[in-house]
Amino acid sequence: MKRVIFKFAVIISILSLVFAVSACESEKEQAVAPGHSTSSQKVKQADGEKIKVGFTMDTLVEERWLRDRELFRDAVRALGADVEILAANGDDVLQIAHAESLISQGVDVLVVVPHNAEATATIVKKAHMAGIKVMAYDRLVKNADIDMYVSFDNEQVGELQAEAITQLVPKGRYVYIGGAITDNNAHLFKKGVFNVLQPYIDSGDITVVFDQWTKDWTPANAKENMRAALKANNNQIDAVICANDATAGGVIEALAEQGMAGKIPVSGQDAELAGVQRIVEGTQTMTVYKPLKELTQTAAKIAVQMAKGETVAINRKVNNGKIEVPSVLLPPIAVDRSNMDETIIADGFHSREDVYKK
Numbered sequence: 194m195k196r197v198i199f200k201f202a203v204i205i206s207i208l209s210l211v212f213a214v215s216a217c218e219s220e221k222e223q224a225v226a227p228g229h230s231t232s233s234q235k236v237k238q239a240d241g242e243k244i245k246v247g248f249t250m251d252t253l254v255e256e257r258w259l260r261d262r263e264l265f266r267d268a269v270r271a272l273g274a275d276v277e278i279l280a281a282n283g284d285d286v287l288q289i290a291h292a293e294s295l296i297s298q299g300v301d302v303l304v305v306v307p308h309n310a311e312a313t314a315t316i317v318k319k320a321h322m323a324g325i326k327v328m329a330y331d332r333l334v335k336n337a338d339i340d341m342y343v344s345f346d347n348e349q350v351g352e353l354q355a356e357a358i359t360q361l362v363p364k365g366r367y368v369y370i371g372g373a374i375t376d377n378n379a380h381l382f383k384k385g386v387f388n389v390l391q392p393y394i395d396s397g398d399i400t401v402v403f404d405q406w407t408k409d410w411t412p413a414n415a416k417e418n419m420r421a422a423l424k425a426n427n428n429q430i431d432a433v434i435c436a437n438d439a440t441a442g443g444v445i446e447a448l449a450e451q452g453m454a455g456k457i458p459v460s461g462q463d464a465e466l467a468g469v470q471r472i473v474e475g476t477q478t479m480t481v482y483k484p485l486k487e488l489t490q491t492a493a494k495i496a497v498q499m500a501k502g503e504t505v506a507i508n509r510k511v512n513n514g515k516i517e518v519p520s521v522l523l524p525p526i527a528v529d530r531s532n533m534d535e536t537i538i539a540d541g542f543h544s545r546e547d548v549y550k551k
């Protein structure tokens with residue numbers, strides 16, 4: 194009897210050991226063969242023909258997207274592959290038509306920056322029917338069997354913004370100027386901001402007196418929202434959390450109309466030149482720098498691996514409402530006057546002359 198119990202105990206401990214190992218495996222970087230089965234996938238055989246990457250972008254309006262386009266193009270070419278890039282100027286129908294054209298050209302992998310997170314799900318379906326894998330770049334495609342997602346940790350972006358502003362204004366009346374409601378990132382930024390604000394709100398120290406999405410991320414819409422916030426609150430505002438530098442620019446114009454620019458803290462994102470110059474002059478408090486060289490090189494490397502049907506190393510899985518998408522998320526960096534030199538300037542993202550206008 195004792196022998197039976199002893200054997201049983203040994204078996205139990207071995208099993209629990211196995212489970213422990215597999216559990217810690219999930220935290221570490223994982224290697225996956227992204228997406229749906231390779232049997233139906235068009236794998237670029239070593240026939241000497243260059244891999245072709247298709248890249249459909251929402252817009253080139255914000256400064257960063259022009260940089261994404263150039264850097265991604267260079268990174269793909271540096272890997273010996275070709276790339277075709279189309280930008281849809283915020284038009285969902287045009288973006289889908291662009292994707293269809295790239296698919297019919299027989300690209301080996303499709304990379305998408307969605308204008309509308311939901312509307313672009315149809316692009317994934319069309320690509321998979323042609324055996325082409327799809328990567329969501331920077332912004333997630335919702336409710337689709339997307340194969341890969343490469344971006345920054347966008348919730349952390351919002352947390353960095355709120356941490357910087359609450360350090361300066363731990364008590365007071367806040368305005369939140371969000372991004373475009375069609376952009377999944379705007380929801381992640383906002384979630385991050387309220388992760389930090391909620392305890393202050395619960396304690397009654399902070400009141401969010403105005404909270405609005407900004408249609409298509411335009412500075413003009415952000416300016417209108419801020420004018421409405423100031424009017425509705427009789428200019429009794431202590432801080433503004435803006436989702437990016439473009440919207441912060443519109444907000445600061447509205448504050449300037451009331452003689453309040455530089456008097457209350459304002460956050461941003463993207464380290465646009467105008468944004469970092471406002472930080473130097475003191476009308477904007479901070480921005481969130483996202484090293485685009487790293488993003489584009491990571492995305493290009495993974496896109497080519499996907500085209501070859503190779504296994505890809507990921508560091509996260511992100512739920513898009515349908516599946517846990519294999520993902521690589523990079524860390525964003527909070528930047529204000531105190532660390533401008535060792536981040537944005539050190540990386541050559543902007544020159545010292547441009548930032549300090551000297």
Ligand code: GAL
Pocket residue numbers: 255257331332372376378379410437462463
């Ligand atoms: C977001 C992006 C931001 C910002 C914005 C406006 O999706 O992550 O960097 O630029 O779009 O285009």
